[in-house]
Amino acid sequence: MKKSIHVTLKVWRQASGGDKGRFETYPLKDISTDMSFLEMLDVLNEALTHSGKEPIAFDHDCREGICGMCGAVVNGRPHGPEKGTTLCQLHMRHFSDGDVLVIEPWRSRAFPVIKDLVVDRGALDQIIIAGGYISVNTGSAPEANSIPVPQGAADKAMDAAACIGCGACVAACPNGSAMLFAAAKVSHLALLPQGRPEAARRAIRMVEKMDGLGFGNCSNITECEAECPKEISIAHIARLNREFFRAQLASDEK
Amino acid sequence: MLWLFRFFTASIGRKFLMALTGLGFILFLGTHLAGNLLLYRGGNAFNAYAARLHAFGGLLMVFEFGLLVFALIHVLFGLWLFYENYRARPIGYRVRKSGPGQTWGSATMPYTGLLILAFVVYHLIRFHFADKTSVTIYEIVKNAFQSPLEIAIYMVAMAAVALHISHGFWSAFQTLGANHPKYMPLIRGLGLIFSVVVGIGFGFIPIYMTLV
Numbered sequence: 001m002k003k004s005i006h007v008t009l010k011v012w013r014q015a016s017g018g019d020k021g022r023f024e025t026y027p028l029k030d031i032s033t034d035m036s037f038l039e040m041l042d043v044l045n046e047a048l049t050h051s052g053k054e055p056i057a058f059d060h061d062c063r064e065g066i067c068g069m070c071g072a073v074v075n076g077r078p079h080g081p082e083k084g085t086t087l088c089q090l091h092m093r094h095f096s097d098g099d100v101l102v103i104e105p106w107r108s109r110a111f112p113v114i115k116d117l118v119v120d121r122g123a124l125d126q127i128i129i130a131g132g133y134i135s136v137n138t139g140s141a142p143e144a145n146s147i148p149v150p151q152g153a154a155d156k157a158m159d160a161a162a163c164i165g166c167g168a169c170v171a172a173c174p175n176g177s178a179m180l181f182a183a184a185k186v187s188h189l190a191l192l193p194q195g196r197p198e199a200a201r202r203a204i205r206m207v208e209k210m211d212g213l214g215f216g217n218c219s220n221i222t223e224c225e226a227e228c229p230k231e232i233s234i235a236h237i238a239r240l241n242r243e244f245f246r247a248q249l250a251s252d253e254k
Numbered sequence: 255m256l257w258l259f260r261f262f263t264a265s266i267g268r269k270f271l272m273a274l275t276g277l278g279f280i281l282f283l284g285t286h287l288a289g290n291l292l293l294y295r296g297g298n299a300f301n302a303y304a305a306r307l308h309a310f311g312g313l314l315m316v317f318e319f320g321l322l323v324f325a326l327i328h329v330l331f332g333l334w335l336f337y338e339n340y341r342a343r344p345i346g347y348r349v350r351k352s353g354p355g356q357t358w359g360s361a362t363m364p365y366t367g368l369l370i371l372a373f374v375v376y377h378l379i380r381f382h383f384a385d386k387t388s389v390t391i392y393e394i395v396k397n398a399f400q401s402p403l404e405i406a407i408y409m410v411a412m413a414a415v416a417l418h419i420s421h422g423f424w425s426a427f428q429t430l431g432a433n434h435p436k437y438m439p440l441i442r443g444l445g446l447i448f449s450v451v452v453g454i455g456f457g458f459i460p461i462y463m464t465l466v
Binding site for chain 2: 010012023073075076077102104107108109110172174175176177179207208210211214215216217218219220221222223224225226227234235237238239240241242244245248249254
C-alpha cells in the first residue's frame with residue numbers, strides 16, 4: 001500500500017468579503033495518506049508561511065467531527081466524497097496519487113465569505129435565536145425521572161440533536177435551503193415534553209427567520225440528507241412541516 | 255387574517271400550496287388518462303365519452319375553473335420559489351457534482367414544469383378550444399397525430415410529465431408532512447409507477463392513432 005501521494009489543490013482564495021476572489025493552484029508532494037484533510041492543508045499553510053505568503057484561512061476547532069466548525073466543498077461535495085464525515089475526519093487515504101482537488105467555500109447568499117474558505121454562518125445562529133431553545137426557570141436541577149420520555153422519542157430527538165450546525169446542508173442544497181438545519185432543531189425539541197410548551201411559537205418564529213435570511217426553499221431534492229456529516233434524515237423536515245402547519249392552523253400563536 | 259397571509263407567503267406555506275395543487279393535477283391526470291384510454295376502443299366509444307362528459311355542463315365548468323385556479327397557483331408560486339432559489343446562491347460552485355440525493359426528476363423540476371406549461375397551452379388550443387362544429391373530437395385527435403411533428407411534441411411533453419411526477423408525487427407527500435418509515439417506500443414506489451403509467455399511457459396514444 002502506498003504511504004504517500006502527490007495531489008494538486010485548486011483552492012478558492014479571497015482576501016476579504018469585498019475581494020473578488022480567484023482559484024490558486026498548489027502542487028503538494030509526499031502527502032501521507034494517514035493525514036486528515038485539514039492536516040494536509042496545515043502542511044500547505046506551513047510551506048506558504050515559510051515562503052512569506054498568506055496561508056489559506058479555513059475554519060476548524062475540535063478536529064473530531066463534533067464541533068461543526070470545519071467544512072469546505074471538495075470536488076463539488078460538501079465535506080468531501082465520504083459519507084457521514086466532516087472535513088476534519090476525512091483522510092487522505094480516500095484520494096489517489098495525482099488527484100486534482102478543487103476546494104471551495106460553502107456557497108450561499110446567507111453565508112458571506114469572510115476570507116478564503118471561511119464563511120460567516122451567523123445566519124444559522126439567527127435561526128436558533130428565533131426559537132431554537134426551551135425556557136427553564138433557574139433553581140435546583142429537577143428530578144430527572146419526573147418527566148417520562150418514551151425511548152423511541154428520545155432516540156429520534158437524539159438523531160436530530162446530532163446536528164452540529166456546520167452548514168453542509170445549505171452548501172449541498174441546489175436551492176441553498178437551510179430546511180434540514182431548521183428541521184433538526186425544531187424536531188429535536190418538538191419530540192420532547194420539555195419542548196412542547198413553546199413548540200408552536202418555535203416553529204413559526206424559526207421558519208419566519210429562516211425565510212428572511214436569504215436561504216432558498218426546500219424542494220425535497222435530499223442532497224442535504226446525503227451530505228450531512230451526521231446523516232440527519234429528511235423525515236425531520238416532514239416533522240417541521242407538520243409542526244408548522246399545526247402551529248399556523250391549529251394554535252393560538254400568530 | 256394576517257396569520258393566513260403569513261402562512262401562505264412563508265416558504266413552507268408556499269410549498270404546501272405547490273403540494274396540494276400538484277396532488278390535484280395527479281388526480282386530474284388519472285381521470286384524463288382513464289378517459290383517453292377509450293381511444294383504444296375506437297371513435298364511437300371516445301366520442302360518446304366526450305359527449306357524456308360535456309353533458310355535465312355547469313359542473314364541468316366548475317371543475318375547469320378549479321383546474322385553471324390550481325394551474326395559476328402552481329405556476330406562479332413555483333416561479334416565485336424558483337426565483338428565490340436561484341437568488342440564494344449568487345456565486346456557484348466551480349465543480350458541481352451532485353451527491354446520491356439528487357435525481358433527474360428533482361434536478362429538472364422548474365424546467366420540466368415550464369415545458370409542461372407550454373405544452374398545456376398548445377394542447378388546449380389544439381384540442382379543447384378546437385372548432386368541433388363539423389368534426390368530432392376523435393377525428394381531431396386522429397388528424398393531429400398524422401403529423402410526425404405533433405407526435406414528437408406530444409411524446410417529449412409526456413416524457414417531461416413523467417419526469418416531473420417521478421419527483422413531484424412523493425415530494426408532495428413529504429411537504430404535507432407524510433413521511434413515515436413504514437409507508438414512505440410505498441409512496442415513493444407508487445409515485446414511480448404512476449409516472450411510468452402516465453408517460454406510457456399517454457405517450458403511446460399518438461403511435462396507436464397512426465396505426466388505426
